[in-house]
Amino acid sequence: MAAPRRRRTAATDPESDIARRRLERRQASGRRSDVRWAEILAGAGRVFARLGYGQSTLEDVAGEVGISRATLYYYVGTKEELLVGLLHDPIETMRTRLEEVAALPLPAPERLAAALREYVRTMAELPELFVFLSENVHQVMTGPEADHIRDNADRYGRTLAEVIRSGAKAGEFRTDIDPSVAVLGIIGMFNWIHRWYNPEGERSLEDFGEDFIEMSLSSLTPKNS
Template sequence: MKEKITAQSIRLFEKKGFTETSIQDVVDSLGVTKGTFYYYFSSKEELLMDIHLGYIDGLLLYQEQILKDASKSCKEKLFEIVTMLITSISSQGAAAKIFFREINNLNSEHVELIVQKRDQFRLNIEELIRTGVENGEFRPELDVLIITMAILGITNWSYQWFNPSGRVTDREVAEIFVEMILKGIQVN
């Protein structure tokens, strides 16, 4: 039931927004009581935090798996990370929207935890780019922080416009992004 409450809340938060969606809206849409909701969550904010953690923890776990793969070059790892980010929008678009749009509705302690995890994701990409520069895969004069922010900017914003059932697949979008990124940073 916890998963059903979370999934339905994601749909409602995406459609109406966090502040405009009440606990009553959630339970009514599922045909359950508020008692059922409160069995799993102490508050609507705790539910929102659960959604945020589910999204960022999943990305961090997958990113870690990619980065640990010693058989892949930095270029290949970068492609896998960008693909993962676009694919997460395809598979978890509503949760991605909530993650980026509703963070201000978390209390300051929860925001701090999410920001730490988001920063770790960014730092992992920075380290990947830095390693690519050091091993000669990427140009030596790159501003690693700016390149990292550019990568995150183009991928994270795609939740606003990417349509998984549109003319281009998530993998094709990732290929376009990575080609655009690498043509600017890849050594000839």
């Protein structure tokens, strides 16, 4: 698959002194630990969840955080930078948790169930992932950090497919379903939890997750079992 062309923005092609300084701040190792930057990301997450990424503006984020547009501009120049900063660590956390589960010395069905429970647990702990699921973010993100997000998401899918593939080889899963296709179906189902989940409703994320895990395992169980 060809890599999408990257748009030229102030963040990636700094032509002004202000843009250059902002780029230097973004690349500085300490920015992620900066308290104000954390507040800005948290505010952006709330705005994107409430209004949708496409409808949100930097002015909306500044108002949510309680700072001026000029102050926000000191930290970030585009809405895209906020999205990348918001999703970078959660996507990596989800991927590393899956890889830890996939390496466990357990039968493939147990590893698959454990991996999907970790998926739901991570979504509950890091609600900013709902922004990733509800928006077609692959079409709006550019730059090295965005590439890192996409790489983590791709590695997640490959690792989950390998769990299913190992189960098929061991006779624990069906062999007539392509593991990559199975992953698309399973992740597609889990990714839509955010459409149905109501924090005020009777069913928790874990309730949805357990039902989906049962459906996933049942669909992969060998026909003669």
